[in-house]
Amino acid sequence: MCSLLTLDDWKTAEMKELWIMVVFATVSFPQGDLITSSAIPTTIDITIPTLGDPITLNTTGLPTTSLPTTSNTTTPPLVCINGGELLSGDCICPDEWTGETCSEGNFCNSTIIGDFSFPRTMVDWSAYSEELCDENTTSAGLPKALAECSYDTGSPMFGPPHELQCELTLSDILGNISSNSGGLLQLAFSTQILTSRPKRLSADNITTAAEIANTLLQSANITEDIAVAAVTTISQLLNASEESTQERDAVQNLTETLEMFSLDQSNNVSSVVQPNLVVQSVQVPSDSVGIQFTALTGRSGNFVANRIHLNNNTSKLIADKGRSTDVQIVIKFPPVLHSKTTSHSIGFVLYQNDRFFRSRAFRASPGTSRRVISANLGEVSALHVEMLFKPTAVSNASLYDFACVSWNYTLKDWSTFGCSKVNHSADGLRCFCNHTTNFAVLMSFRRDFKYADELHSITILGCSISIIGLSLTITFQIATRKSRKTNPTVLLVSICVCLLIFTLLFMLGVDNPHKQLGKPKIQEDNILPPSDTHTERDRGPCTAVAVLLQYFLLGTFTWNTLYATHVFLMIRNSLATSPSHFTAYTMAIGWGLPAVVVALTLGISYRVDDPLGYRQEEFCWLAALDPKGNFDFKLPMFWGFLIPVAFMLIFNTVVLVCFTVTTAKTNPHLTSTRHTSMKKKFLSSFSLAVVLGLSWILGYLLLIPQNQTMYTILNISFCVLTTTQGLQIFILFTARTAIVKKKMSSTLKSISSFGIPLHTRKFSLWRGEHSYNVESYTQQDTDLSFSPCSTDI
Template identity: 90%
Template sequence: MFAVTHLVHVEIYFILIENFCNSTIKDGFSFPRTMVGWSAYSEELCDEKTTSEASARCLNDTGSLMFGSPHKLQCEFTLIDIQENISSSPGDLLQLAVSTQILTSQPEQLSADNITTAAQIANTLLQSANITEDIAVAAVTTISQLLNASEESTQERDAVQNLTETLEMFSLDQHNNVSLVVQPNLVVQSVQVPSDSVGIQFTALTGSSGNFVANGINVNTNTSELIADKGGSTDVQIVMKFPPVLHSNNTNHSIGFVLYQNDRFFRSRAFSASSGTSRTVISANLGQVSGLHVEMLFKPTAVPNASLYDFACVSWNYTLKDWSTYGCSKVNHSEDGLRCFCNHTTNFAVLMSFRRDFKYAEALNWITILGCSMSIIGLSLTITFQIATRKSRKTNPTVLLVSVCVCLLIFTLLFMLGVDNPHKQLDKPEILEDNVLPLSDTHTERDRGPCTVVAVLLQYFLLGTFTWNTLYATHVFLMIRNSLATSPSDFTAYTVAIGWGLPAVVVALTLGISYRVDDPLGYRQEEFCWLAALDPKGNFDFKLPMFWGFLIPVAFMLIFNTVMLIYFAVTTCKTNPHLTSTRHTSMKKKFLSSFSLAVVLGLSWILGYLLLITQNETMYTILNISFCVLTTTQGLQIFILFTARTAIVKKKMSSAMNSVSSAGIPLHTRKFSLWRGKHSDQVESYTQQDTVSFPPCSSQTSNSWAAGSTCCKTSPLVL
């Protein structure tokens, strides 16, 4: 088996290296390097048009590879002109066939009408009684090129249907010894089988470019078994076992094969290729013979970030104009190939349905668990502290900070407990035994409910966190700008309406636009109960709700919060630098004040946006780790800066420590008691330790703090 595989690889090597006509100039036309059997098109163009002026075929007639005589295009010709000339004066069919081939050499630029006309011309050429080998090759080349066209219309559908039927009939007859025509997207093979043959095998192997090559086509006229294809070295195999009736008349039989590189001529209404995949189609024809046994082996299509979910063995029904499973069944499947059995001959294919593979980043898993756990504890303590001490602190109501913490706490709890989809399917699915036509090449489980609910709540509470962050920044701006110790009277009512209402509006719009019960992955991911972000190829998709339902609104909030932080930092730096005993201490307080505001405004999420645009792998790793650490510990940071460092907590901790010390050393009880009593006469303000102290009002300071000064006002960070 190793030797067989090795020979296949050697064959591919020689296909790629030896079977080319090198670029050359022939009869005044420049032709590029071309595979043997294929047609090349001149670099010279018709006037200002993009159509080549001539074509030549790479041949191996004399034992050496060289281009045949070029065929020149009459540049004034159009496909309509050619169609009219074939109907009215079919004199020079070869010139008309080659002209059609050249005019369709850039199929992506063809209109639907041009495709229809070209298909009708090729159909006429193949049915012509005066067809020659060169005409047949030109017609097959035209059809091969049409398989790469992008436009499609109803009229074209009928034209290509007739064309596929004509190709089947053409493959049965050896016109002028035209037994094999191989073009990049199409192979036509005619074979005469001896009467004593038990069966025939047709095997195709594409080159590295995915196109068909002459040396990759093989026919065995006396076998009834498929070749064991370990490693999937062939793209398609088909074996026809002959019934005993064929051996009774002692005559040779003509068999035709047509192999299509894709299924563009077999557009299905029942099967949707939503992920852009294509299917190899093979036609086998033995005429009106019953009792046939046809086995096929198709190489599974490789789809990035997806694995095979199910497949169906189908044949094309010209009456239905669609795929049908009638007369076909599955034999077995493996990584090497999908085996099918059918009891008749026609166009066959395998329709495959894929399920996305899900990859997990385990490296940051423990950081996330540890950080979120600490944040849950920190946020719970902060909420409790803010509510319990709201009366003793001479500050504004704590609704803003508490709302930020509540949203962030609920989000973190949901993230820890419910972000993993309990119904996700990680193991490879069991292929169904029934040969059932799949609806699409992408399999999506119907929504079971819980994961979508979690995704909705996560989106709501994370958007709510940023909304309250922005309201917090607005509150800081108003207090600094207007030199207020308290916020405006109606501010709280507005903040409650906006803080809890705006996220609900965004979530409702996102669900209404992107969610469907039969396709929940339009809204959320499968592996995680979070917003959908990536396309099937694993690339970020700007059409999915992660972008416009989360990143866009959060981006505006982060920009606003960043501007407010800069404004706060600049305003703070304008205060008198001699407020404390040293300038160093003052700068430390200013830094901590700005840092505290940055934490509560969630500015660490800016790193997430940098991850989307970072190309350098090292920088991406650094940003990813930093983002994970800072965002998962945001609740802990808020606790440290807004609870643990406040004067009231420090006083309680100091009292607790002194009590412990007093209990441990009784002789020192009186000293510690006197020290505490000495300081108990001072008025304690339960504010953050890291807020900036402001000078008492005086004639010297009030002038420098005119128009927006915070002199004699409580720090705006304290809510």
């Protein structure tokens, strides 16, 4: 059944064109059923999506009874636009967009008002002009004007601009503000512009601006515009970088003033929301059981008005449509308030960070901050205040513990008095307090360490072979020291001893015996943590291994350098023996210098309550990386190892070059032995490079950023060459020596000639008519030849 629908009295007062709309409506009935007049609907409502107005279809002459209809509809998932992100079935919008699907603009477009250009700005925020004060003025580089973006006209629009006198200073404003009541608004806007670049503010500027804002908020002539300008100034001060004890009292007074301002309803300011600060005032009816203040999670972390919610009649924390929240606070009113017939005032102040609440008892890492929320209900006692703080996400770390605290203005520090923990989860950390003031949650985190299950197979194999080779080399050098009077036995043995002990320690003790495995268990007691970074106290063994590894590896390079010094003196002075007292000097330097470096490193970086300043947690070696996994030049791996070893390797490389150049010179008359001579010279240079530890240069190349392929090649080469250094020393300085070759030759002769009898066998050889009888002797000694014993013709 089709009917033509005409639209009468269509109002188009605000439309520029007349639209004639024809709508066809179709009604379907089940096949085979008897259609009666009572089964036909009288009206059909149709909604036009673009206009949103219901259109009614009237069918003339039909009864008003309609068929019951059923529909199976499913709600399609939301499609977030304009950069919104779907989270738990809800669109999390950027600051500049709002609405269910982030389709509604929450900003004023960039525009030009008079002589000033203003950029696109959030609603309720102030925009600063692109035009700046001249370079020859006191306020050089600061904006000349500001304009506030608001909804006053029904759509986002900038208000009239307020211009700054570029010669005006904060000190001038502070001097005039107490005597000039009529110009408070202009002074408030000027202060806001002068603090619009908070990173440029000095400690004196911050103190002065805090005093100005404090005076404005306490003024009897305060208006809404003045209050907004003062709160905006305070919000900007929360981004200031300078900190000093000079400003401490000024900001403390400012936080107390903000509490009283939020509670005072006579100023007619119910809510001011700025990026770093929210001030909310509310009147609660006497029959209300409690009130909830919620700040929903946003994309940028800034506070936005449409994400600040109030529930005026609740006694427990209630989720807001499943959306994640940064902060929630509920105040459950005591029975004494229900007996009063008048409403009561409540004030909330929410700070983006704790810059105005610097603690001496709680050490915070640089760049970290904590949100602070203030609730004020006047002099009412016996309150039940419950809070929920979203746990901070820290990369490569887990929450170790937290404390529910309130600010004590007497101590000028955080205190756990009157507060306790309720519970904790991934959604938030719950706290309970029996009073109202400034609250926060102080969290401490423990780094998540990645432990290697076992050493790499190449390292294990290479170190094992090196241990055998170094042991044999030490034994050989000591056993044959009398027959090698000109060789530097002490130097080579000391190198091998240091390298052997280092390799043994590395294989057996580099793995931390006290690993921090599993997630930490949060304590139930509400105890103030000393820092936001938790580190286990040192238990001893791992630090001891790190100390010994540093000492013996530094000792290896020190003896390498002394060996290089000996070679250099031999080349320069053409000496066959070492200078007098050289051995005594080398012993003092070789064993003493590493001890000095290790002692300085421990004294500077090691603390019992913070052993990770000296060593790593993943394995027992010097600390090298910051919490973000980046190489830190302030840690001892750099200045306690890499720097001294770098100087030694540079010197060793220079000596190797001098040695190679010197030995490469050949006698042109000895042409018959030139090939053999060059081979021996190459092996001599290679042997010197091995004993001087120059393969460690590859380790420095790994510190340079490069592509993955090259990094892998260098890493494998470094691992193979360094772990097999002991084997290389054994081959070049023990296995290839004339003494070892002679010993091996005589040993083989003894083995081959022992217990092997001679064998005789007769053969008959026929050649024509003659025959020959030959007796042959066989023997495995290669020095003997075969010869006939007799010949018969």
